Amino acid sequence: MATKIQIVFYSMYGHIYKMAEAVVAGAREVEDVEVTLYQVPELVPEEILERVGARAARASFAHIPVAKPEQLAEADAIIFGTPTRFGNMCAQMRNFLDQTGPLWAKGALIGKLGSVFTSTATQHGGQETTITSFHSTLLHHGMIIVGVPYSEQRLLAMNEITGGSPYGASTLAGGDGSRQPSENELAIARFQGRHVAEIARKLKG
Numbered sequence: 001m002a003t004k005i006q007i008v009f010y011s012m013y014g015h016i017y018k019m020a021e022a023v024v025a026g027a028r029e030v031e032d033v034e035v036t037l038y039q040v041p042e043l044v045p046e047e048i049l050e051r052v053g054a055r056a057a058r059a060s061f062a063h064i065p066v067a068k069p070e071q072l073a074e075a076d077a078i079i080f081g082t083p084t085r086f087g088n089m090c091a092q093m094r095n096f097l098d099q100t101g102p103l104w105a106k107g108a109l110i111g112k113l114g115s116v117f118t119s120t121a122t123q124h125g126g127q128e129t130t131i132t133s134f135h136s137t138l139l140h141h142g143m144i145i146v147g148v149p150y151s152e153q154r155l156l157a158m159n160e161i162t163g164g165s166p167y168g169a170s171t172l173a174g175g176d177g178s179r180q181p182s183e184n185e186l187a188i189a190r191f192q193g194r195h196v197a198e199i200a201r202k203l204k205g
Ligand SMILES: Cc1cc2nc3c(=O)[nH]c(=O)nc-3n(C[C@H](O)[C@H](O)[C@H](O)COP(=O)(O)O)c2cc1C
Pocket: 010, 011, 012, 013, 014, 015, 016, 017, 083, 084, 085, 086, 087, 088, 119, 120, 121, 122, 123, 124, 125, 126, 173, 177
């Protein structure tokens, strides 16, 4: 039976969506894995999305199905993508995870792999805190945390501004959101997808 990898994200301006597509591509490089991409439900009213200039970006990935919390139980590994909000995950992802109490009560996610990627506006705006604080929820669920090891040499890049850390892939959107994920950041995201899928496949054995 195929190893099942779910990528579950929220994105307001499209950066995390682009990173999520790269994670999907990386995971799909591994044989015998079934990879599905989901987004979590939006909580922000349409008129606010319009006012903050997010409607067009959100429309570009409106075709991605919306996750239901109980679906997580079907996965062997779940890779979560969230933009930073004040150094933490976004409310949309928090709200989604806060509906996983019934899964927690059954221990439905125990032993599954969990991994996180993120996006911030600024270089030091909380990428690592967002990912590591997200890990607490995954550990409460009994999940096994997977990051990005330094065998991914792109983590060492010093010749350009780049996201990506041993905690997970990341990108920098810029204060006005105009910066897009760089090739280095997308490659780290592909690595993370592939790495999680490889371990999940071995564990499923
Ligand atoms: C309420 C709010 C809080 C934010 N907090 C931070 C922050 O703490 N650090 C930071 O660098 N960027 C912060 N940002 C910028 C977002 O992280 C940025 O818009 C996001 O990473 C872009 O990803 P997306 O295009 O997938 O939505 C914040 C944005 C909002 C709306």
